Amino acid sequence: MLIISSLFVLTYLVVFKNEHSFAWFRTFAYIYRTIFRTDMAKKRSHILIIDDDSDVLISTKLFLKRHYSDIDVTDNPRDINSLLSGNKYDVVLLDMNFRKGEDSGKEGLYWLNHIKSISPDTGVIMITAYGSIDLAVEAVQKGAADFILKPWEGKKVLEVIDKILSGRKKISNSDDGNKPVIVGESEAIKKLLDDIKRVAITDANVLILGENGTGKQLVANLIHYYSSRKGNDFITVDLGSLNDNVFESELYGHVKGAFTSAISDKVGRFEMADKGTLFLDEIGNVPVQQQAKLLTSIQNKVVNKVGDDKTSSVDVRIISATNGNLHDMVQSGEFREDLLYRINTIELLVPPLRERHDDIPLLINYFINKYTLEYGKEGLEIDPKTVDIMCRYPWPGNIRELEHAIERMVIMTDGVCIMPDDFQLKSKSQSGADMSEPDTLNLEEMERLCVIKALDKHKGNISKAAEELGLTRAALYRRISKYEI
Numbered sequence: 001m002l003i004i005s006s007l008f009v010l011t012y013l014v015v016f017k018n019e020h021s022f023a024w025f026r027t028f029a030y031i032y033r034t035i036f037r038t039d040m041a042k043k044r045s046h047i048l049i050i051d052d053d054s055d056v057l058i059s060t061k062l063f064l065k066r067h068y069s070d071i072d073v074t075d076n077p078r079d080i081n082s083l084l085s086g087n088k089y090d091v092v093l094l095d096m097n098f099r100k101g102e103d104s105g106k107e108g109l110y111w112l113n114h115i116k117s118i119s120p121d122t123g124v125i126m127i128t129a130y131g132s133i134d135l136a137v138e139a140v141q142k143g144a145a146d147f148i149l150k151p152w153e154g155k156k157v158l159e160v161i162d163k164i165l166s167g168r169k170k171i172s173n174s175d176d177g178n179k180p181v182i183v184g185e186s187e188a189i190k191k192l193l194d195d196i197k198r199v200a201i202t203d204a205n206v207l208i209l210g211e212n213g214t215g216k217q218l219v220a221n222l223i224h225y226y227s228s229r230k231g232n233d234f235i236t237v238d239l240g241s242l243n244d245n246v247f248e249s250e251l252y253g254h255v256k257g258a259f260t261s262a263i264s265d266k267v268g269r270f271e272m273a274d275k276g277t278l279f280l281d282e283i284g285n286v287p288v289q290q291q292a293k294l295l296t297s298i299q300n301k302v303v304n305k306v307g308d309d310k311t312s313s314v315d316v317r318i319i320s321a322t323n324g325n326l327h328d329m330v331q332s333g334e335f336r337e338d339l340l341y342r343i344n345t346i347e348l349l350v351p352p353l354r355e356r357h358d359d360i361p362l363l364i365n366y367f368i369n370k371y372t373l374e375y376g377k378e379g380l381e382i383d384p385k386t387v388d389i390m391c392r393y394p395w396p397g398n399i400r401e402l403e404h405a406i407e408r409m410v411i412m413t414d415g416v417c418i419m420p421d422d423f424q425l426k427s428k429s430q431s432g433a434d435m436s437e438p439d440t441l442n443l444e445e446m447e448r449l450c451v452i453k454a455l456d457k458h459k460g461n462i463s464k465a466a467e468e469l470g471l472t473r474a475a476l477y478r479r480i481s482k483y484e485i
Contacts, residue, residue: 045069045091045161046087046089047072047090047091048074049073049093050073050093051127053095056150057075063157064157081118081365084122085381086381088373089122090123091122091123091145092125093127094111094115094126096126096128096135097128103128108139109142112144113142113143113185117183117184117185118369119369120181125147125148125161127147127152128150145160145163146163148160181366182218183359183362184359184362184363185362188355188356189351189359192219192349197226200225203228204346205317205320205343205345206347207343210323212397212400214398215399216323219348219350220234220279220321224279224319229276229317232275232276232277233272233274233276234276234279237250238281239282240282240480240481241481244287248290248306249306251270251297252305253306254268266305270303271312273316274314274316276317277318278319280318280343282321283321284323284334284463288335294339295336297314298318298339298342301314324460325460328463334463334473352398354394357391360395360402361387364390364406368380368381368418371407372410375410377410380410380417380418381416382409382417383420386420390423455480
């Protein structure tokens with residue numbers, strides 16, 4: 001553009017030296033500014049309009065095209081999946097009703113939730129000719145950025161869009177930018193989200209149950225996000241990875257000289273989480289001899305550092321998680337009953353992926369968007385046949401396995417579309433369906449298959465599986481983590 005501008009000035013100086021030519025030059029310069037500077041003045045933003053009224057689509061697109069660089073339209077909300085998987089939209093203008101005679105807004109609220117589950121950072125503006133305060137409030141509560149009524153004023157629409165775009169620029173410094181996202185529309189997930197919001201506003205201790213890979217830490221994070229402790233720290237400790245030698249030091253801290261390697265004071269996880277939330281992952285792995293001190297800290301809200309006689313008060317909310325059956329462990333003497341009742345004021349069960357089958361396509365789209373952006377492969381799509389195959393796969397490793405599979409496919413795919421051959425299905429023996437005849441003599445793979453078989457046999461009970469394998473619970477947890485089971 002700078003070169004073109006320089007050529008105009010040079011042409012004027014060399015050729016147009018009389019006042020008559022100057023008038024012509026001004027006209028030519030005006031045309032230049034109109035043609036070449038209009039696009040420069042447009043805001044670099046990608047906007048999607050979804051409305052079943054073709055007149056609304058055409059008029060709105062023409063109007064917004066004067067102010068923003070990229071405008072897409074569709075009259076069918078079922079196009080959302082393909083559009084969002086192939087594009088990164090800053091703003092979506094979404095109609096509230098798509099069927100004639102329908103004015104409840106339920107369709108719009110459904111598709112709003114769908115969009116936010118796939119692309120949580122996209123700002124959604126609800127548009128309708130049947131506005132009401134109650135509907136507007138409900139839409140905003142469910143994640144809409146704003147709400148406008150037909151027929152709208154152009155100035156109002158621009159103000160709302162610009163406000164959203166301005167907010168997106170600051171998203172890295174905002175709370176919403178760090179909001180944990182649970183993707184899904186199944187009844188099981190809707191119930192879980194309702195329970196999370198209901199529990200979060202209290203200070204009750206919560207025990208989260210669920211298989212490996214279902215997203216228990218994500219649930220814990222979301223409880224913290226919705227709680228009054230949101231502005232303070234969310235501290236995580238994986239109890240399954242701690243051995244007896246470091247357990248107390250990690251949780252409660254130590255003072256200098258408490259033991260040979262204690263060369264300075266150390267703050268424990270309880271103190272780190274003061275005024276915030278402490279997430280105790282795999283709490284079923286706490287050694288019996290450590291459970292009494294843990295109970296005292298949770299019950300009395302105090303910690304006693306290793307090597308220190310004094311106690312310190314802490315104000316923490318405890319959220320725990322396990323994939324085992326703590327009630328069975330109480331019966332077998334492996335877990336204190338009083339500790340169980342202290343940590344499970346509320347129990348939340350995270351459903352396995354096989355029980356929320358309808359959420360698999362949404363999760364696929366979510367992770368495709370995430371990893372195509374992360375690895376610079378925007379525009380990479382997934383073939384519907386691949387999605388169909390993935391929906392029929394049992395996913396024994398739940399969401400964690402699904403996410404890893406998609407990340408691997410995005411990395412390894414050279415084409416513009418992920419095809420069925422790109423999805424490396426595990427053999428039946430690997431997925432736990434038939435492991436009587438392993439087709440490998442690799443020791444690590446055989447150990448992995450034995451661990452899976454033991455866990456399947458005992459339905460995820462860590463204690464019984466460990467006993468069957470001749471391992472301690474801690475050793476079994478290390479293998480589960482090592483093999484990403």
